[in-house]
Amino acid sequence: GEDVEQSLFLSVREGDSSVINCTYTDSSSTYLYWYKQEPGAGLQLLTYIFSNMDMKQDQRLTVLLNKKDKHLSLRIADTQTGDSAIYFCAEKKGGTASKLTFGTGTRLQVTL
Amino acid sequence: DTEVTQTPKHLVMGMTNKKSLKCEQHMGHRAMYWYKQKAKKPPELMFVYSYEKLSINESVPSRFSPECPNSSLLNLHLHALQPEDSALYLCASSQLTRVSYEQYFGPGTRLTVT
Numbered sequence: 001g002e003d004v005e006q007s008l009f010l011s012v013r014e015g016d017s018s019v020i021n022c023t024y025t026d027s028s029s030t031y032l033y034w035y036k037q038e039p040g041a042g043l044q045l046l047t048y049i050f051s052n053m054d055m056k057q058d059q060r061l062t063v064l065l066n067k068k069d070k071h072l073s074l075r076i077a078d079t080q081t082g083d084s085a086i087y088f089c090a091e092k093k094g095g096t097a098s099k100l101t102f103g104t105g106t107r108l109q110v111t112l
Numbered sequence: 113d114t115e116v117t118q119t120p121k122h123l124v125m126g127m128t129n130k131k132s133l134k135c136e137q138h139m140g141h142r143a144m145y146w147y148k149q150k151a152k153k154p155p156e157l158m159f160v161y162s163y164e165k166l167s168i169n170e171s172v173p174s175r176f177s178p179e180c181p182n183s184s185l186l187n188l189h190l191h192a193l194q195p196e197d198s199a200l201y202l203c204a205s206s207q208l209t210r211v212s213y214e215q216y217f218g219p220g221t222r223l224t225v226t
Contacts, residue, residue: 031212042116042202043155043217050212088154092213099168100215102154 004091004103011109018079020106022072022089029091032065033100034074037086046074046087076108084110115139116218118203124224127193133221135186135203144186145215146178147202155202161186162208193225 005023012018024032030051035043049056049063049072056063062075072089089103116137125131135144143162147155160168161180175197177189186203200222204215 031214033214035217040222042118042219043204045214045216048212048214098213099157099160099170105152105154 004089004101006087006089006103006106008104009107009109011111012079013111014079014081016079018074018076018083018108018110020074020076020087020089020108022074022103024070024072024089024091024103025101026091026093027067027070029093031092032063032072033090033092034061034063035088035090035102037088037105039085043088079108079110081110081112084108116203116205116216118201118218118221120221121219122222122224124226125190125193126226127195129193130189130191132190133188133201133203133223135188135205135218136184137205137216137218138184139205139216140183140207141205141216142183142208143206143213144180145204145206146186146188147204147217149200149202149220151199159188190223193223195225198223198225 033048034046036046037043047058047061060077064073086105086107088105090100119134145160146158149155157170158172159178164180175192179187200220202220203218206213206215
């Protein structure tokens with residue numbers, strides 16, 4: 001299909017790891033991104049990965065990319081209440097200044 | 113500094129009004145974007161400016177009119193909007209010389225059309 005798919009909701013306990021999954025559409029996408037959106041706010045860029053990589057780690061965040069299956073995941077270690085937000089994956093198609101196609105978004109709820 | 117600013121934060125306008133949204137960045141980015149985001153949905157691209165020229169218009173109705181007066185500023189002029197245009201309007205910018213092309217977003221303008 002044309003949509004970038006994500007599961008709608010994920011609930012984890014504080015201190016556990018969270019894994020948010022994304023299935024994207026275009027195997028020729030060069031960059032894939034993860035954004036965080038808190039209620040009423042804009043999007044905060046968390047991290048991105050180039051399509052010829054299969055893993056990228058940045059402090060508590062680990063991105064895994066399976067290009068064959070067009071599957072992207074974001075792992076948040078030691079999840080905190082401040083991580084509660086909506087997480088969007090996005091794929092970039094086309095040339096330099098071009099559109100991002102966003103996933104449907106996953107709402108992460110962190111419980112005590 | 114990765115800051116994109118947007119004004120106003122909130123805007124309420126009637127269907128006959130004319131108003132403008134403003135976006136500013138001082139990161140030297142030469143691509144700027146307008147997105148529309150409805151509640152519980154992902155952002156949808158409206159317009160892209162590259163080097164102050166409109167490069168992408170995603171078939172947006174003419175009641176939305178973008179303007180890029182210089183490399184730091186992006187405006188969205190609004191006229192004769194409909195209630196279904198109520199949404200969060202997000203501005204973003206990216207550096208055209210950086211191969212990762214990551215986009216940085218502003219906090220958005222919450223628009224309500226009455």
